[in-house]
Amino acid sequence: MKYYYEEHEQSYQEMKANQIKAWDQYHEPGKYTFDHFMMRPFLEKAMEFVQLQSKQSRVFEYGCGTGAGACFLAERGFTVDAIDISPTAIELAKSMAEARQLAIYYKNQDLLEMDRLEQEYDLILDNYCLQSIVTDQDRAKLFAVIRSGLKKSGYYVIATAMFNDxxxxxxxxxxxxxxxxxxDRIASPEDYPDAMFMENSWWLPTRRHLKANELRDELIQAGFSIVLQDNGNVICRLND
Structure with missing residues (x-):
């Protein structure tokens, strides 16, 4: 299986069993909730910055989890499509949107299994998904799929975990x-094609924690221009 699947599906199953509504809440209980998620302050700032007309704008979110970011945008009038690799996350996301009477199109799908997005979007959102896409090959594929569906006038808004001393x-x-x-050290590599052997142990890639200049360089090399960056919070556009 892909290195990023098992951890996320198991976590969302635990969240479902314990009636935890959001990924941030699961990892930092008492600090975050579904409505007060980690990315929210930056997302509010980004919405003021990009000045999109919500009624005419379509948003795509990948790695949406239980839908905190998707619901935030749908509540503001955006048309939102969202995907996640975890079927349990999508099940929970649909229930959260239904409870809020929000029409969000959710789909259980792995972005890295797609060749391109099916339509163009005014905004593409990454709410702390990027750090879980680890290998160079997978990150290059992700950025290629994003480029395929981002309008020339559109924005790519990212919040990702970064290197921290x-x-x-x-x-x-x-x-x-x-x-x-x-x-992370694993006992056996049989189920993981991305596992690697080093220092007499098998290891599985789990995160990518870059420094701010490294993330900036990566995005520029991937075909984006940086409009605004505050460490791991970034607003991008396609290069002209």
Whole structure:
């Protein structure tokens, strides 16, 4: 299976069992809720910055989880399509949208299994998904799919976890200073084509924690221009 699937599906199953409504709330209980999610302050700032006409604008969110970002935008009049690799996340997202009487088109789908987006969007949203897309090949594929569906006048808005000097990686984790990749030790590689062997152990890529200049360079090389960046919070457009 893909390295990013199991952790997320298991987490959303736990959230469902414990009636936890949002990914941020699951990882930092008491600090975040469905409506007060981690990206919300930056997303509010981004909406003021881009000045899109919501009634005429269509949004696509990948890695939507239970739909906190998607609902935030739908409540403001945007037409929203959203996908996630976890079927449980999509089940929860649909129930959250229904409870709010929001018409959001959710689909259980892996962006990296797509060749291109089916239509063009005024805004594409990444609400803390990018750090879980780890390998160079997968990130290049993700950015190519984004480019296929972002209007020339559109915006790509990202919030992603970044390198932090204070972050502690345990003995069963390995952080590569050269690539920003984080690996977790696993017992057996049979189910994971992306597993790698180093230091007499098998490791699975789990996160990509870049520095601000590294993320900026990566996005520029991928065909985007940076409109605004505050560490891992970024607004991009397609290069002319």
């Amino acid at each position: 204070d972050r502690v990686y345990g003995r069963d984790s390995y952080y590569s200073q050269d690539t920003g990749m984080v690996y």
